[in-house]
Amino acid sequence: MSADPNHPQSEPEFRPHTYDGIREFNKRLPNWWLFTLYGAIVFWIAYWSYYEWFRVEPEGPAGIQLAMTRIEAAKLAATAAANLNDKSLWEMSRNPVIVEEGSKTFQSNCIPCHLASLRGKHESPAAIGPDLTDQYWIHGGNPLDLYRTVTEGVPIKGMPTWGPVLGARRISEAVAFVLSYHKEGEPMLVDPSVLPAK
Numbered sequence: 767m768s769a770d771p772n773h774p775q776s777e778p779e780f781r782p783h784t785y786d787g788i789r790e791f792n793k794r795l796p797n798w799w800l801f802t803l804y805g806a807i808v809f810w811i812a813y814w815s816y817y818e819w820f821r822v823e824p825e826g827p828a829g830i831q832l833a834m835t836r837i838e839a840a841k842l843a844a845t846a847a848a849n850l851n852d853k854s855l856w857e858m859s860r861n862p863v864i865v866e867e868g869s870k871t872f873q874s875n876c877i878p879c880h881l882a883s884l885r886g887k888h889e890s891p892a893a894i895g896p897d898l899t900d901q902y903w904i905h906g907g908n909p910l911d912l913y914r915t916v917t918e919g920v921p922i923k924g925m926p927t928w929g930p931v932l933g934a935r936r937i938s939e940a941v942a943f944v945l946s947y948h949k950e951g952e953p954m955l956v957d958p959s960v961l962p963a964k
């Protein structure tokens with residue numbers, strides 16, 4: 767039986783069990799070891815609740831995808847601010863981060879008249895805004911036409927002038943959100959309500 771190497775003077779104290787002839791000193795675990803263990807438990811709870819229970823941020827490939835989409839959104843927003851055109855608005859309409867921002871602007875400003883479904887009059891006669899999901903357009907269906915209609919409005923018909931209220935960035939996002947219901951290259955038809963009466 768060998769003495770406790772840390773305290774050569776004291777009689778070594780052993781725990782009662784023996785496995786395969788191996789006996790264990792009855793000693794407290796060192797503090798650094800305990801703190802590492804408790805720290806790992808606290809880290810585990812924080813990590814697991816962040817990523818798994820509350821799903822604050824997606825992990826792995828989905829997290830990378832989200833980060834890339836955000837970078838792309840920032841680049842597109844910068845392009846759109848410098849040079850807004852049909853192409854950049856279509857690209858924005860395919861970026862989920864921008865579409866999500868546009869959706870928020872739409873929810874808080876546009877649904878009284880166009881409804882949350884964007885189908886307006888088509889869904890309910892009480893809504894005064896036209897359907898923004900069909901292929902008929904009163905003021906043109908190109909992205910820049912939508913942008914102009916929203917910015918300038920059609921005050922005599924009840925469509926407010928949003929330019930001074932929302933500003934260019936939020937309007938381009940709202941237009942991208944409307945465009946996300948459409949496909950580039952789809953037919954754009956003239957709304958029958960603006961054709962001359964037969």
Ligand code: HEC
Binds near residue numbers: 879896
């Ligand atoms: C107070 C009611 C009202 C609100 C709020 C409203 N609109 Fe409109 N909107 C209309 C009406 C009415 C028209 C049709 C104008 C016309 O007949 O010329 C219209 C037309 C449009 C058009 C053109 C549709 C076409 O066929 O050419 C777009 C795009 C549009 N709105 C987007 C928006 C967006 C985006 C918002 C929120 C930022 C919004 N609208 C908020 C009433 C509204």
